[in-house]
Amino acid sequence: MPEGRTRVSEDEQRHETRIADALKARPAGAPAGEATETVFRLDDVHVYYGSFLALRGVTLDVHGNEITAFIGPSGCGKSTLIRCLNRMNDLIPGARVEGKIEYHSQDLYGDGVDPVEVRRRIGMVFQKPNPFPKSIYENIAFGPRVIGMRPDSMDDLVERSLRGAAVWDEVKDKLKQNALALSGGQQQRLCIARAIAVSPDGILMDEPCSALDPVSTARIEDLMEELKRDYTIVIVTHNMQQAARVSDRTAFFTAEAAEGSGDRTGLLVEYDRTDSLFTHPADKRTEDYITGRFG
Ligand code: ADP
Secondary structure: OHHHHHHHHHHHHHHHHHHHHHHHOOOOOOOOOOOOOEEEEEEEEEEEEOOEEEEEEEEEEEEOOOEEEEEOOOOOOHHHHHHHOOOHHHHOOOEEEEEEEEEOOEEOOOOOOOHHHHHHHEEEEOOOOOOOOOEHHHHHHHHHHHOOOOOOOHHHHHHHHHHHOOOHHHHOOOOOOEHHHOOHHHHHHHHHHHHHHOOOOEEEEEOOOOOOOHHHHHHHHHHHHHHOOOOEEEEEOOOHHHHHHHOOEEEEEEEEEOOOOOOEEEEEEEEEEHHHHHHOOOOHHHHHHHOOOOO
16 A cells, blocks of 8 residues: 555654664764773573573673663563673573673673672663662662772762762752652662662663653763763663664664574674664664664
């Protein structure tokens, strides 16, 4: 039906314009090709839940002081993979990781690696802000206390963390108030402050803006740009414009039936610098997804 086709192509055009606008809105970052340190090196990673293969054969490097985005349709294993990077999957019964994941050239799953220490060094922010039902101050001070950090001044550490997450000005006069009284966007920045407070090296963000309004989303995106000066950031997002706006590199995943099995398993289709992936995708599956033709 020509009429239907025209409508689809107009939708596609609008979609492509939004992606192009998002790419234009990117702050000037490191020039293309400039190499930064490899923080995570994944080699042929497979993840199972029991006998179900959720993700197969992922090989990619995550670079320091960059934002790496994982995109792809629901169920393709983005959250599963991001949880591998700080051993959060260890907490899920039946989850099993095969292949190699190195963190600063050390086997992240090697004998003698303490998963609790891994989670301190690589913090995580979730889709739904999850402050503790405690005061704003206690939300920040709790982690450093639990791991035995002895800052010269806890007050200073709390302030520094809240400033680092761009929420200090909004909460400085009510540090004793319950964190749950804050707005969703403030709660999410508080959770980022909580992650920063224990001096991590990396921050993993699993759909950090999907429960937030556009204004709060923009604040978190601006904040991410500042945070990458000090931290390595990996973000899962279902929002392609967001990946195009904020990330330096993008990994596109999809789910396909494995040979000889009806189960759909996730796989990495393409990984590249964000502007290249969105403007010159090498794989037809990536192109179909980013132009909205994924069906
Ligand atoms: P995405 O983040 O891309 O939406 P997920 O990583 O959540 O994908 O899921 C990948 C696959 O693994 C899906 O088939 C999902 O149903 C399955 N899965 C995710 N978490 C679990 C779990 N805790 N137990 C069993 N299967 C899971």
